[in-house]
Amino acid sequence: MADATLLDRIKDPSNRADPYPLYARLRRTPVSRQDDGSEAGTWVAATHGTIASLLADPRVSSDTLPPADRPRTGNPLTDLIVKPIRDRITDAHRPFIFRDPPDHDRLRAAVMNQFTRERVQGMRDRSDRLVADLLDRKRGAREIDAVDDLAYPLPVTVICELFGVPREDEPKFHDWATQLATALEPDSLSDTEIRAENSRTFDAIAAYMADLIKEKRKHPQDDMLSGLANDAAPDGTRVGDYDLIATAILMLVAGHETTVNLITNGLLTLLRHPDELERLRADPARAPRLVEELLRYEPPVQFRTRTTLSPIPIAGVTIPEGADLVLLLAAGNRDAAVFPDPDRFDPDRTGTRHLGFGGSLHYCVGAPLARFEAEAALTALARRLKNPRLVADPPPYRPGAALRGPEHLRVAIDGIA
Amino acid sequence: MSPPSAGSPLRVSVDLNLCQAYGQCCYAAPRHFRIDGREALFYDPAPGADARVAIERARVACPVQAIRVEDPDA
């Protein structure tokens, strides 16, 4: 089958800078089977309609993580008693992006209950300030790295402050988050090395988080983790400690990886479309629609995986039960059936139902943060960078195919206003 | 009391058949959208003209594009 290697080619780092032609080829078959050596195969949905339908299909499960399996240590006590218990605990308390209702709904509701409009509004104002400070630090520079200088520190500071993680502990999270984010890359789940490293990382971050939660119980602050640790959820229940740890880790990891890509992809896209950069500079009120178009055009999360609980007839094929699904959000976002002239970056499109944040039950929890952080960053960059030019186009990319974004984005400038 | 805003009020309606209570409008324009209970959206159908940017944020952010806005002064 000619299409059999397309998914492999998407994962191939050499196609990272421009996977869109591969997506276009996949769209010719709305739902295609990609040979992965298994009987059920991996099924890729690549059109807007099929992705939107599968995201909202009750027969499609998010429970895609293989069972926890910590590496053996050689110590029989650990390997025979401690390990199975810890593995079982990890399995029973996965982060809620890998869970289904009703558990998913309960945990998500607890988070949303803390994700108040006041907190979010407070962080909106705060992120304008943070962006200003970060750019002030580069005054006099003739070149910036948009990733290291702005796109990374902004969301990380926001999520740490929102959750009440001490800023000085953040460097630890940098490596932890990078490691754990590989869980969204399909191949990593079958790689023993990566999984062993993920287990070690998870245990380290979980131990840190358990201590932090204790601290939040002793000395509650006005932050989300204190709220989750101490307040009852809307249904009157309290989130158990293991679920609380997994939830906090999820939020911190998600807050690290995704918005970085949105901001970096945003600046890259603006530098490739200087007219749009100029229009944003002249009219900052264009920022919301511009960010929305970015989420369509260069979504930070290119695809998500799922699994089927029953056979699903769709678009002329039947996905068998137990199949791995890849929902190619970024391909659906370039579907001409929904978005005329889809490869054109056009913030003035209307009625854009993009898939950049996924959809249905698992719609991105942090979407409001991502939106205003990107708005703040791009508006300030447009206003303050003097004569910005890309040093390398395409820039170097990080390895992830699902969480796709430049590793660095060097921009030559004449100064910062 | 906020001072009277310049210009006519905006006109807003939400297609609640489409709405799935993603709540993005409530974060974008907290003074004009609110979810009661789990899914019951309340919105201000006539926000002042000074809410223009917030309402625009809410409109574009709606994942199901259920928000319709008319700006009589536009």
Added chain:
Amino acid sequence: MAPSRTERAVIVGAGLAALRAAEAMRAAGFSGPLAVVGDEPYRPYDRPPLSKHVLTGETPPDATALPGRPGLALDWHLGVPAARLDRTAQEVHLADGRALPYDRLLIATGTRARPWPNPHEGRMPGVFTLRGRDDAAALRAALAAGPRRVVVIGAGFIGCEVARVCRSLGLPATLVDPGPTPLARVLGSTVGGVVGALLREDGVDLRFGAQVEWLEDEGGRLVRAHLTDGTRIEAEVAVVALGAVRNTAWLTGSGLSADPGGVDCDADGHVLDADGRPDPRIAAAGDVARFPHPLYDGRRVALEHWGHAEAQAVHAGRLLAGDRPDAPYSAMPTFWSMQGDVMVKSVGLTDGADAVAIAYGDLAARRFVALYGRAGRCIAAVSVDCARWLPACAELIAARAPFPPDGAAVDRNARSLDILAPGLP
């Protein structure tokens, strides 16, 4: 058919359907004079808030003007109803004696509240119906005055919404309906029972299997309602919520097939005359249009749904502008109702359902989707605070998928669903 001279269009009705139809006609290139006739003195406004946040006082009655596309260049004839249609002369006669000539006509006159059967009692101060903006403003004023009790007659969607609003305002409320539960005719008593439980928990005094026989006044004002079983309910405000009747009286003598149930249309949306022949100059849309629904084997239905008024109006507007849509109008019926802070939504039509299953969620948690079946096919679904599963149900209904649907779902392991009786009358 390319117009040889400037053609004139008239839209009778000035609600949601009228506005969306006018937009669709302009978008499709109709550039001739376009008149809009409305019996109320207002430009198109949104009705759903009238039974909710207008009554709570959060939304002023005059704040609900509908957003529309600018630059439509409409000639408004407001505050004057259409009195008569003369198809031979191609004129709409208004109640003030004027006549508007048309080459293309849209009938979008909607409905009015079904009045209390005794006209004298119906006009009594303290007795209200709820349909238009003025009705809502008057009822809001009455509720804000803090009546000792409100009696709501009829437990359809509007009646239930009003009862919940009364409770949110701290007003004692009694809801009277001859059925076994609220909404029994639309949702059946199985799902209606859940809505009833919500109302009861909210403190609404429920009287099911009961009927109001007459309304008593003292000094000209309502003081109590008498039920047929002799019970008396002391109440200073009565809200008559007995559904709606279609505004078709002005079509009497036009030769069109119309009655209080609507005006008949063909699959395209053109109205039919008494012999069943379409009039190519006239279309109908919204609550007033009775049309064969392709999804339900061409059964004639007239739908009082917000989304339907929009979608059918766009269809009819294009049709009248000469941009005939490729397929007959076949939008999936959808509606919502806000019962206090609980959202009830529906797709499809429950008529004739012989089975219902809780497909997702949990009745006890008041968060579920009920899927309705008829003769082994999925025909409708109702969600209570569970809207994100509704699109999947709409796909099942559109595909006429077998009922009960096979396959698992993420929130339950059991592959078989409990099949319940829907409890439809």
